[in-house]
Amino acid sequence: MYNKVNPLCYPCVLNQALSTAKHLDLCESDTKDLLSVAMNYLEVSRYKPMMVQHIVRYITDVAQAKSGKTDVYHEVKLFSHKIAQKYAEQMRTQIPHHPQPLQYAIKLAAAGNIIDFGAKSHGDLNIEA
Structure with missing residues (x-):
């Protein structure tokens, strides 16, 4: 069973969302959406065991859908x-x-x-x- 996400990981997850948005040249609104996705999953992780890698994958999926690009980097x-x-x-x-x-x-x-x-x-x- 997976552990809950350590709060020390939160800044890295949010930075990953920002980095993803930057590399995909997302607009401010889409960047805020990515941050919201990240924060929502981090909140869920307080009650439901979840791996950071899964949260980052969800962020990437949303970013790819918004940008139409399949490779962030x-x-x-x-x-x-x-x-x-x-x-x-x-x-x-x-x-x-x-x-x-x-x-x-x-x-x-x-x-x-x-x-x-x-x-x-x-x-x-x-x-x-």
């Missing part, structure tokens, strides 16, 4: 992929010549995961730094 993924492709060959050639190629490859993979923005925007991070 499509543009972010395209941008991330373009940057990754720009550096991929350079990294492939560096690995074999590094004194510790396996460790270097692991560090590169970890860095790639750190900047994996499937669910986040690039914000103020200088991705090419």
Whole structure:
């Protein structure tokens, strides 16, 4: 059985709704609707066991219906992929010549995961730094 949603999770759920609205370019009214959906499900979760992931899924479903888009982070993924492709060959050639190629490859993979923005925007991070 699932536990109730911890109140410490509420800000993240609301931020997820705002992020979703931003990435789908929703108008103010639709953004408020998403926040209402989030708050309603958070309220329900006080009495009915519910997973945060399910609440976020409900928010995404409403956002997709309002926008007509099926992938909330499509543009972010395209941008991330373009940057990754720009550096991929350079990294492939560096690995074999590094004194510790396996460790270097692991560090590169970890860095790639750190900047994996499937669910986040690039914000103020200088991705090419």
